[in-house]
Amino acid sequence: MNADTPEQKVVDILKQNRIDIAATLPCDRIKALLPLIARNIKTIPLTREENGAGICAGVYLGGGRPVMVIQSTGIGNMINALLSLNLTYSIPLPIIASWRGVYKESIEAQWQLGRRLPEILASSGIKFTIIESLKEIERLDEAIKESFSNSHPHVILVSPAIWEGSTCEIPEPSQICSRNVNSEFKGTIKKPELTRYEAIKTIVETINNENEDIIVANLGIPSKELFEIRDRELNFYMLGSMGLVSSIGLGLSIIQKKxxxxxxxxxxxxMNPNALISIGEYPATNLTIIAIDNASYGSTGNQETCTQSLIDLELLAKASGINDTVKAHSQDDLSEALRRKAQFIHVIVKPANARCKEIPFSANEIKKRFMKALET
Ligand SMILES: Cc1ncc(C[n+]2csc(CCOP(=O)(O)OP(=O)(O)O)c2C)c(N)n1
Structure with missing residues (x-):
């Protein structure tokens, strides 16, 4: 019976607050809550919390109202995203965190982070609310509203005490079915012809520029090159949270038709191959990841990455469940892949950075202009 359970109360509060996407990672204490959320609200199961911060930011930018439901240890995995993405751009995100390490906690590994979390959040400038008993559950509603009205993240640390004695059902585990794994893949990396700048120019010249298509550009020089080539209202320039550009793209594609x-x-x-896993799990027909591979950390001085000799990003995408992948070495390859809206385009380029000016907008200006353009 779920009717009067604390879990049902939480779901009711989420629904009253018009939450449309829940990004989740499990904790033993919320094993009854998570399936109930999944039955009521579109749920994106995550493989790492930081990736969820990116997906939820995309959902919000696209006009949706996301929430994250995770174990409190996951806050440690996403603190940079909360600061360099959510606080920097003023992006709301209510995070329901099953607060481990304090109440009846026998797992020693939970103590260190769990007990310090209030201090860590306070010193990080992240708003939080502690809910220690069921009679305080209405504070969840207040915290969600606070997060959206003040456009910042709000962590709700929920003590395991509130679920005690709950009669909420815990579903049986699903059965594992047999399946075949097809590992045939042949790819060739040729000597690069293009620079990143030329690849971005090709993208801008090929896609629909009549204020239709959305571009989310990686932090550092790629964003500056895009700004220089063609600034558009539907360009979202990343300034930090390295690794989250494709996650934001996924969140946007879930909520937007463009x-x-x-x-x-x-x-x-x-840094965040988890994004590929989520994209593999949620194949969207309106999302194209363009992985510009210069085999280096170009923006920080061209230090080599392991795509130079070891990892093939297209194969990594395929291994993550993304089927429609392609390699592009030339402008023609890239335009063709863009025209057919491939899911994942692996573009091989030379390590070179164009000399570009700084983007003259603050994070808030980038966000506001982008969101306004989506409304029209
Ligand atoms: C967590 C974190 N670590 C390191 C950095 C520094 N950093 C900024 S951009 C960048 C390189 C990104 O390389 P890549 O994604 O290959 O893009 P490229 O600049 O080569 O186009 C690095 C390491 C950072 N911003 N955040």
């Missing part, structure tokens, strides 16, 4: 192009880099994708 086509979303995420310009990613090899170093950034290798």
């Amino acid at each position: 086509h979303v192009y995420a310009i990613d880099g090899d170093g950034s994708l290798l």
Whole structure:
């Protein structure tokens, strides 16, 4: 019976707050809550919390109302995203965190982070609310509203005490079915012809520029090159949170009908291959990841990455469940892949950075202009 359970109360509060996407990672204490959320709200299961911050930011930028539901340890995995993405651009995100390490906690590994979390959040400038008993559950509603009205993240640390004695059902685990794994893949990396700048120019010249298509551009020089080539209202320039450009692209594609192009880099994708896993799990027909591979961390001085000799990003995408992948070495390859809106385009380029000016907008200006353009 779920009717009067604390879990049902949480779901009711989420629905009253018109939450349309829940990005989740499990904790033993919320094993009854998570399936109930998934039955009521579109749920994106995550493989790492930081990736969820990116997906939820994309959902919000695209006009949706996301929430994250995770174990409190995951806050440690996403602190940079909360500061360099959410606080920097003023992007709201209510995070329901099953607060481990304090109440009846026997797992020693939970103590260190769990007990310090209030201090860590306070010193990080991240708003938080502690809910220690069921009678305080209405504070969840207040915290969600606070997050959206003040456009910043709000962590709700929920003590395991509130679920005690709950009669909420815990579903049986699903059965594992047999399946075949097809590992045939042949790819050739040729000597690069293009620079990143030329690749971005090709993107801008090929896609629909009549204020239709969305571009999310990776942090550092790729964003500056895009700005220089063609600034558009539907360009979202990343300023930090390395690794989250494709996650934001995914979040946008979930909530928007427009086509979303995420310009990613090899170093950034290798920092967050979790984005590929989520994209594999949620194949969107309106999302194209353009992985511009210069085999280096170009923006920080061209230090080599392991795509130079070891990892093939197209194969990594395929291994993550993304089927429609392609390599591009020339302008023609790239335009053709863009025209047919391939899911993942692996563009091989030379390590070179164009001399570009700084983007003259603040994070808030980038966000506001982008969101306004989506409303029209
Ligand atoms: C967590 C974190 N670590 C390191 C950096 C520094 N950094 C900024 S851009 C960048 C390189 C990104 O490389 P890649 O994604 O390959 O894109 P490229 O600049 O080569 O186009 C690095 C390492 C950072 N911003 N954040």
